Amino acid sequence: MSDIVTVENMCLWYGEHQALKNITIKIPQKSITAFIGPSGCGKSTFLKSLNRMNDLIQGVKITGDVKYNGKNIYDPSVDVNELRREIGMVFQKPNPFPMSIYDNIAYGPRTHGIRNKAKLDEIVEQSLKDAAIWEEVKDRLKKNALGLSGGQQQRICIARALAVKPKVLLMDEPTSALDPISTSKIEELTVKLKEEYTIIIVTHNMQQAVRISDQTAFFLLGELVEYGNTETLFSTPKDQRTEDYITGRFG
């Protein structure tokens, strides 16, 4: 399995505060990688730096290499919009736009120049099917997406991200605002999606990491403490801090 995202000696500062320290990690394609760790450990920050969402925050400085398909994404020649098309994102709180379900899904394709109605229809249907929500919304595509439940909204957001045909999907605690049933639906969906996409998911929930991920990375105070096969990491952690965290001694 080849690595789609490789990071070497990456450091990140918010102004004077160093939020990430010397992160080195290789993420294989078409698999699920989970980032775990206590609040404020830098896992979300790291996730957002993989498609340069951190650019939106003032005073962020990054050193080291973050490579996607072998190319440094912080190189000045990189088109950020194109990068974010390839590396999509699903946010912690469902954030569908205040428009119809159809327009939500079509937003990305339209942004990237697809105007043909038939083509858009096809993309919308396929994306909704891929996000396992087609059956629930197919009769009300013209209704405002904000009228859906939280779990449905989050799947709309996943469908919206899929509609631009990304290679990598970053998920920032996508189930933390959802009920258990919605959560398990999203988990099932995520596992299905890894056949086609590379998924990187930040989670607070260690059971979730165990249930769905292939690799797990444990972050603490801005450092990547341990990274490896999920089963191995949870059954025989190498680092004392990892063991303390996964056995619930802090966090």
Next chain:
Amino acid sequence: MQEGKISKRRRMYEALMKAAMWISVACTCALVAFLILYVLVKGLPHISWSFLSGKPSYLSGNIGILPDILNTVYIVLAALLVVLPLGVGAAIYLTEYAGNKQVVGVIEYAAETLSGIPSIIYGLVGMLFFCQFLNMKTSLLAGALTLVIMNLPTVMRTTQESLKTVPWSYREGAFGLGAGKWRMIRTVVLPGCVDGVITGCILSVGRILGESAALLFTAGFAHALHGIVNGLSSSGATLTVALYVYAKEQGEFEVAFAIAAILMVLTLVINLSAVWVGRVFEKRRRI
């Protein structure tokens, strides 16, 4: 019984406060109602079709306010046409693009101060700058441009405030899909702040309708009947200025009250239509 005493005192206090509030409400309502009724009773009987559709003539002694109505419409249209793009554009730049938050703060503060300045000062500046320096003479256009400066802070600030209410998560969502900044603003942020722009519009139109001091210097007092192009380049009185002129210079109080009644009805119509426009947009967003 200590408790009984306290609760009795409390009940008295409650009743007292409630009565005080009722009195203030009654006073406010009575004042507003009195004002409206007084103006309508004094003004409405003098409104007739010939009054509305005629133009004044010193020769025949005829009084008509059609030129003033048209002047008002021209000046409102001209001012809005300039102030909306400027104000909304400035608001977008300041909230979405400007990096230096300190400078933005200073500009916001300056805008707020500007909107509190007495309008006669705008009139003075408008007269010196537009009428004399830019050689527009006393004209509706000069008046409209003066009103643009006067209303720019209002439009900018209301738009800015409503831009700020668009959740950050919408912007994030759009960026996350690879949308560029302008596309994000156009498709996600602007539709969410239509109501703010409309509010700015209402406030501006209200202010333009009610403005006399700034226009006395810049737009003049003429009552000639013009089309919009000629009208903008020549001197003309808006309804409010005409009211002032009729009451103060000619002692025609009946005419002044009639104009006042018309102005009040106009304001009401504008406010209602703005509310209606806001609802239409809201509905369109919900579908």
